[in-house]
Amino acid sequence: MFRNYQEIFSLPGAxxxxxxxxxxRFPIAILGLGIVLFIQGVxxxxxxxxxxxxxxxxxxxxxxPIIARLVDAHGQARIMLPVVVIHVIGxxxxxxxVYQSWWMGLVFVFAGISxxxxxxxxxxxxxxxxxxxxxxxxLDTAFSWESVADEMLFVTGPMIVTFLATIIYPxxxxxxxxxxxxxxxxxxxxxxxxxxVPQPRQRGAAxxxxxxxxxxxxxxxxxAVLGVNFGALDxxxxxxxxxxxxxxxxxxxxxxxxxxxLLAGILYGVRTWKSPVQHRLAIALTCLAALTWPMLLAxxxxxxxxxxxxxxxxxxxxxxxxxxxxxxxxxxHRLTEALAWIGTALGFGVSIxxxxxxxxxxxxxxxxxxxxxxxCATLAAVLAIAxxxxxxPATRSHAARQNRTVINTITDDDAxxxxx
Numbered sequence: 001m002f003r004n005y006q007e008i009f010s011l012p013g014a015x016x017x018x019x020x021x022x023x024x025r026f027p028i029a030i031l032g033l034g035i036v037l038f039i040q041g042v043x044x045x046x047x048x049x050x051x052x053x054x055x056x057x058x059x060x061x062x063x064x065p066i067i068a069r070l071v072d073a074h075g076q077a078r079i080m081l082p083v084v085v086i087h088v089i090g091x092x093x094x095x096x097x098v099y100q101s102w103w104m105g106l107v108f109v110f111a112g113i114s115x116x117x118x119x120x121x122x123x124x125x126x127x128x129x130x131x132x133x134x135x136x137x138x139l140d141t142a143f144s145w146e147s148v149a150d151e152m153l154f155v156t157g158p159m160i161v162t163f164l165a166t167i168i169y170p171x172x173x174x175x176x177x178x179x180x181x182x183x184x185x186x187x188x189x190x191x192x193x194x195x196x197v198p199q200p201r202q203r204g205a206a207x208x209x210x211x212x213x214x215x216x217x218x219x220x221x222x223x224a225v226l227g228v229n230f231g232a233l234d235x236x237x238x239x240x241x242x243x244x245x246x247x248x249x250x251x252x253x254x255x256x257x258x259x260x261x262l263l264a265g266i267l268y269g270v271r272t273w274k275s276p277v278q279h280r281l282a283i284a285l286t287c288l289a290a291l292t293w294p295m296l297l298a299x300x301x302x303x304x305x306x307x308x309x310x311x312x313x314x315x316x317x318x319x320x321x322x323x324x325x326x327x328x329x330x331x332x333h334r335l336t337e338a339l340a341w342i343g344t345a346l347g348f349g350v351s352i353x354x355x356x357x358x359x360x361x362x363x364x365x366x367x368x369x370x371x372x373x374x375x376c377a378t379l380a381a382v383l384a385i386a387x388x389x390x391x392x393p394a395t396r397s398h399a400a401r402q403n404r405t406v407i408n409t410i411t412d413d414d415a416x417x418x419x420x
Contacts, residue, residue, distance in 0.1 A: 004141040004270055011132050013194040014142075018125060020191065022149050024184025025121035027177040029157025032057055034165060034173030035094075035111065041170030042098050052111045054351060059115035061347030065210075067119050068340035072333055075198040076124055077189040084185045087117035091178055095171055121188075122146060123339035130327060130335060131196040137272050143323050144269025147316045151262035155255050162251070199333030210338045215278075215329050215391040219322050220345045222285065222383040226318065227349015229292065229373040229380070232357035233257065234350075236373070237308065239366035244301050256305045260312025268317050277328055278384075278391035281321035285381040288314035292377040296370050328393035349376075 009015045032053050039049035070079045090113035097106045129142035164172035189195075211217050234254055241250035273280065291310045298304040322342055330338035353372070360369040384391075 002270060004137070004272065005145060008129075008133065008138050008142050008145065011138075013191060014129070014132060017128050017188060017191050017194045018145070018149070020184055020187035021121055021125035021128075021146075022153070022184075023180055024188045025125075025150075026153055026157065026180040026184065027118070028121070028150075029153035030161035030173055031118075031177045033158055034161045034177055037162065037165035038095075038170045038174055039098065039107075041165060048104075052107060055108050056111045056115035057347055057351055059112045060118045061344045061351075063116040064118070064120045064123075064340045064344050064347075065337050067117075068123055068337040069334065071124065071127075072336045073198060073200040076127075076195050077192070078198075080119055080124070080185070081189055083117045083119055084181060084189075087114055087119075088178060088182060090114035090117060091174055095174060099171075120336070120340040120343050122150060122343065123336050124188075126323060126327075126339055127196050127336045128194045132194055139327065140273055140320070140324060141269045143320050143327075144265050144316075147320045147323075148262055148265035148269070151258050151265060151316060155258040155262060158254065159251060196336075210330060210334050210341060213329050215387065216326060216338060216341070218383055218387040218390060219281070219325055220341050222380040223322060223342050224345040224349040225376050225380045225383070226285070226288075227346040227351075228353035228356070229288075229349070229376040230346065231350035231353025232369065232373040232376070233308065233311070233353075235354050235357045236361065236366050236369050237304070239361045239369070240298075240304055241301065243366050244304075246301050249301060253301070253305055253308055256309040257312035257315065260309040261315035262312075264313045265316035265320065268320055276392065277321055277324040278388050278393075281318065281325055281391065282381070282384040282388050284314055284317035284321050285377070285384045288318055289374070289377040289381040292374045296367070296374060298367070298370075325391050325393075329391065 009018075035053045035056055036049040039045070039052050043049070067079065067083060090110050094107060094110040094114060096102075097110055126143060126146055129146070130139060133139045133142055161173035161176065164176055169175075211220070237253040237257075238247070238250040241247050241253060288311065291307070291314055295304065295307040295311065298307050319342075323339060326338045326342060327335065353376070357369050357372055360372060389395075
C-alpha cells in the first residue's frame with residue numbers, strides 16, 4: 001500500500017532532507033500562536049497580542065516570494081543562512097523588548113523583522129523533491145508526503161505551544177521555535193547534495209515572470225480565497241465551542257480538520273494518479289465546497305467536529321493539486337518563488353478570514369458566521385473550474401509558452417523573407 005512512499009524515500013538524500021525540513025519548519029505551526037500567548041501572558045492584552053501577530057503574518061506573506069526569488073537565483077543555503085540569523089536575532093529582540101517594557105513601536109518592528117525572515121521552508125523542501133525525483137508519480141507522492149508532514153505539525157503544534165506558554169513560561173513557545181529553527185536549519189542547509197542548482201536568469205532569456213502566467217495567477221487567487229475559508233474556520237471553531245459551553249475543546253475541533261487533511265494526504269500519495277493535475281485541483285476544491293456547506297447545519301460539538309473533519313478530507317488534496325499545477329506551469333528557474341506564492345496567498349486569506357469572521361461572530365454568532373467559509377470555498381471551486389483550461393500544462397506551461405513564441409518568431413521571419 002505504501003510502496004509509493006518507499007520509492008521516494010529510497011532516493012539519495014531524500015529522507016534526510018525531508019526530516020530536516022520537517023524540524024526546520026516546525027515554527028510555522030507554533031510561532032504565530034506563540035507570539036499571541038507570549039504577548040497576552042506578559043502584557044495581558046489579547047488585542048495587542050493579535051495586532052503584533054498580524055504584523056508578523058502579513059510581513060511574512062509579503063516577503064516570502066521575494067526571498068524565494070533570491071533563492072532560485074543564488075541557492076538555498078547562500079540566501080537562507082543569513083536570513084535565519086536575522087530571524088533569530090529579531091525574535092530575541094522581540095522577547096527583550098516585551099520583558100524590558102520598551103516602546104511598543106519597537107515590539108512591532110521586531111515582529112515585522114521576524115516575520116520578514118521566516119522564509120518558505122515548505123517551498124524549499126518541495127523544490128528539492130522536484131530536483132531529485134525521476135517521474136511525475138514520484139513528485140505527486142513527494143508533494144503528498146510534504147502535505148501530510150505539514151498537517152502533522154498543525155495537529156500537534158498548537159497543543160504543544162499552548163502547553164509551553166500557559167503551563168511552563170509565556171516565552172517558552174517562542175523559545176521552542178528558536179531552537180527548532182536553529183537546529184533544523186543547520187541540518188537542512190548543510191545538505192548540499194540535494195540542493196537545487198541555482199538558476200539565475202541569463203541575459204536575453206525569456207523573463208518567465210511567475211504571475212504573468214494566467215493559470216498560476218488564478219491558482220494563487222483561488223488559494224487566497226481558500227485562505228479566507230481556513231482563517232474563518234479556526235476562529236469560528238473557537239467561538240462555536242465557547243457558545244456551546246465547551247471552550248476548552250476548541251483545540252480538538254481545529255485539530256479534527258487537520259487530522260482529516262492528514263489522512264487524505266496519506267491516501268492521495270498512495271495512489272498513482274493518471275488524471276490531469278488541473279482536473280484534480282478543480283475536483284478537490286469542488287469537494288471542499290460541497291463539504292463546507294453542511295457545517296451550517298451543525299448544532300452540537302459532535303456534529304461540528306464531524307463536519308469540520310470532513311472538510312479536512314478535501315483540504316490536503318486541494319493543496320497538493322495546487323502545488324502540482326504550479327510545478328507544471330512555472331518557469332524552472334522560478335519554481336521556489338512560484339510555490340511560495342501559494343503560502344503568501346493563503347497567509348493573506350487567513351488574515352482576512354480571521355478578521356471578517358470575528359466581526360460576523362460578534363454581531364451574528366458563530367453559526368451564522370459559517371456562511372463565510374462556505375461561500376469562499378464555493379468561489380475557489382468556481383475559479384478552478386472556470387480557468388481550468390488556463391491551468392493545463394500542455395498548453396500553458398512555461399515551456400509551451402516559449403515554444404509558441406519561437407514558432408511565432410520563425411513564422412514572422414519566414415513571412416518577412418517571402419515579402420523581400
